[in-house]
Amino acid sequence: MTITPMVNAERVVKKFGSHTVLKGCSATVEKGQVLCIIGPSGSGKSTFLRCINHLEKIDGGRLFVDGSLIGYRQHGDKVYELKPREASAQRRDIGMVFQRFNLFPHLTVMENITESPRRVKRVPKAEAEARATELLARVGLAEKAKAYPGSLSGGQQQRVAIARSLAMEPKLMLFDEPTSALDPELVGEVLEVMKQLAESGMTMIVVTHEMGFAREVADRLIFMDDGLIVEEGEPREMIANPQHDRTKAFLSKVL
Ligand code: ADP
Numbered sequence: 396m397t398i399t400p401m402v403n404a405e406r407v408v409k410k411f412g413s414h415t416v417l418k419g420c421s422a423t424v425e426k427g428q429v430l431c432i433i434g435p436s437g438s439g440k441s442t443f444l445r446c447i448n449h450l451e452k453i454d455g456g457r458l459f460v461d462g463s464l465i466g467y468r469q470h471g472d473k474v475y476e477l478k479p480r481e482a483s484a485q486r487r488d489i490g491m492v493f494q495r496f497n498l499f500p501h502l503t504v505m506e507n508i509t510e511s512p513r514r515v516k517r518v519p520k521a522e523a524e525a526r527a528t529e530l531l532a533r534v535g536l537a538e539k540a541k542a543y544p545g546s547l548s549g550g551q552q553q554r555v556a557i558a559r560s561l562a563m564e565p566k567l568m569l570f571d572e573p574t575s576a577l578d579p580e581l582v583g584e585v586l587e588v589m590k591q592l593a594e595s596g597m598t599m600i601v602v603t604h605e606m607g608f609a610r611e612v613a614d615r616l617i618f619m620d621d622g623l624i625v626e627e628g629e630p631r632e633m634i635a636n637p638q639h640d641r642t643k644a645f646l647s648k649v650l
């Protein structure tokens with residue numbers, strides 16, 4: 396019996412005009428595993444994440460999430476892009492947390508978290524609020540349900556953003572440098588929430604330069620440079636003993 400991986404990227408190519416930003420990236424993430432992606436600015440990390448939930452079309456290769464082809468439908472040997480409605484249905488199962496928290500400033504924390512489940516999934520208000528209350532407790536913000544985002548610290552806002560993603564009950568969570576906009580003293584509280592989420596069995600892909608997190612929490616580590624996956628390995632091993640010169644040079648700057 397083979398178990399379907401949660402994510403299977405096969406030679407993904409992405410171009411912006413004449414600029415090839417992803418030059419054939421392949422990666423697999425098993426269910427319940429955490430993959431961290433590191434690499435210099437402009438290497439294609441965000442683009443790779445955005446392709447996984449089809450915020451970007453791809454120009455070559457295939458992406459599967461939990462066995463489903465993402466963004467496209469295959470007929471014989473041809474692929475057709477899904478309609479926007481079909482693509483957003485796929486995206487519903489994939490949570491994404493960005494560097495900037497993107498909370499709705501005019502909605503309370505509770506309203507931010509319950510908005511999508513109520514509108515998209517038609518979850519009744521009381522049920523959505525009960526679930527949001529649980530999620531807020533999980534991210535350590537039980538007392539902030541009635542607060543507005545503007546009154547929260549960056550670390551608190553990012554934890555609300557994580558709770559908001561989880562409210563849609565995703566099977567995969569993507570994090571794009573979730574702590575890099577935060578003041579240093581607020582980074583730990585967000586990483587702690589992410590660590591607990593990983594321990595609860597969530598499948599996660601995390602673009603981060605927090606090497607302590609990568610070492611402690613990730614099952615796999617990928618180093619990207621210039622649109623290519625240069626090196627992949629077990630995090631402790633790869634950090635201690637990088638094989639490629641480019642990986643060595645990069646790690647020497649971030650460690
Ligand atoms: P990273 O997240 O590793 O910093 P990105 O994925 O954001 O890298 O960007 C990879 C490359 O793609 C960069 O050269 C960037 O300028 C380019 N790029 C990203 N988004 C776009 C876009 N929408 N249009 C044109 N070029 C883009």
Ligand code: MG
Nearest residue numbers: 440441442571
């Ligand atoms: Mg980026």
